[in-house]
Amino acid sequence: MKITVLTGGVGGAKFLLGVKAFLGWDPTGPGPDGDPGADQVTAIVNIGDDIRLHGLQVCPDLDSCLYTLSGVADTERGWGRKDETWTAAAELAAYGAEAPWFALGDKDIATHLVRTRMLDAGYPLSAVTAALAAKWRPGVTLLPMSDERVETHVVVADPTWTGPAGEAPDVALHFQEWWTRYRASLPAKAFLTIGSDEARPANGVLEAIAEADLILVAPSNPVVSIGPILAVPGIKEAVVAAKAPVVGVSPLIAGKPLRGHADACLQAIGVEVSAQGVGRHYGARSDGGLIDAFLVAEGENADVPGVRIGEAPLLMTDPSATAKMVHACLELTR
Ligand code: GDP
Numbered sequence: 001m002k003i004t005v006l007t008g009g010v011g012g013a014k015f016l017l018g019v020k021a022f023l024g025w026d027p028t029g030p031g032p033d034g035d036p037g038a039d040q041v042t043a044i045v046n047i048g049d050d051i052r053l054h055g056l057q058v059c060p061d062l063d064s065c066l067y068t069l070s071g072v073a074d075t076e077r078g079w080g081r082k083d084e085t086w087t088a089a090a091e092l093a094a095y096g097a098e099a100p101w102f103a104l105g106d107k108d109i110a111t112h113l114v115r116t117r118m119l120d121a122g123y124p125l126s127a128v129t130a131a132l133a134a135k136w137r138p139g140v141t142l143l144p145m146s147d148e149r150v151e152t153h154v155v156v157a158d159p160t161w162t163g164p165a166g167e168a169p170d171v172a173l174h175f176q177e178w179w180t181r182y183r184a185s186l187p188a189k190a191f192l193t194i195g196s197d198e199a200r201p202a203n204g205v206l207e208a209i210a211e212a213d214l215i216l217v218a219p220s221n222p223v224v225s226i227g228p229i230l231a232v233p234g235i236k237e238a239v240v241a242a243k244a245p246v247v248g249v250s251p252l253i254a255g256k257p258l259r260g261h262a263d264a265c266l267q268a269i270g271v272e273v274s275a276q277g278v279g280r281h282y283g284a285r286s287d288g289g290l291i292d293a294f295l296v297a298e299g300e301n302a303d304v305p306g307v308r309i310g311e312a313p314l315l316m317t318d319p320s321a322t323a324k325m326v327h328a329c330l331e332l333t334r
């Protein structure tokens, strides 16, 4: 069975651990027969969070997937490498040249150096990601949603405005600045996916959707992780046209995100902060939406016209618990 997953970073990576466990694979090892990027599972990963820092191209969601699926992520901190050191960051700070809201660890920097060098040499991000995966052996094929640059920016009232209250002009912040520096506390007026109009799906993305037997929408942030993927022209259309059933998983339990600021993001685009709100936001594939079925947390009600609703414990405490969620997704297609 071929499974294709639309995913963001940390939440999506945890979900992918469960997909591997569901298939009976080592969650943090390579795929069957040691295949470093087994093509039975393909993750189409958000790149809207990507940012250039110190001249380095940083792809937080791709790296969260790469590191988590190969067992080298810092699962407590929630991002970056475990056993990380911070010498370069401290030296940059001594120059007053750090981005204080986005630290890069020494080990992590090596990834960004290799990536940037390959990009500058003309390799597409999908090929670069495959090269990185050859070292890390995540056991699933990781594809950026696009080989072109697409960046999420967030429109807010200028936080540096010192004039009369209420008259601050709108400015667009890079997603990372809004998310990490301001912790999503500045009310978002809109999310822009810069570059998405001209972007094309990366090599392999449309094939992975067309050839899948099951398409899963990870319990990732619906607005800033799944949203940018669907903003690449052709991807949503391919999902709608796919032969495989499409099942989404709620990132909210009891109306709250487990981590991060999905509530602020949903509010900003006028979506009710509940599993039902997310389900309706995705909408029924039979009616121009994205999904055929939607998995919500045990005991929660959701009424999404045209979408079959299932319930399961949705806490991804470990890969075997998450594997049960994947199993429940499959059950919903029967
Ligand atoms: P990011 O790109 O690193 O922010 O990660 P994602 O967008 O892939 O995932 C973030 C989302 O994962 C958040 O909205 C969380 O609510 C959700 N999430 C995290 N842990 C869990 C969990 O255990 N269960 C469920 N259902 N959702 C989770």
Ligand code: CA
Pocket (backbone or CB within 6 Å): 008, 009, 010, 046, 049, 060, 061, 224, 225
């Ligand atoms: Ca992300």
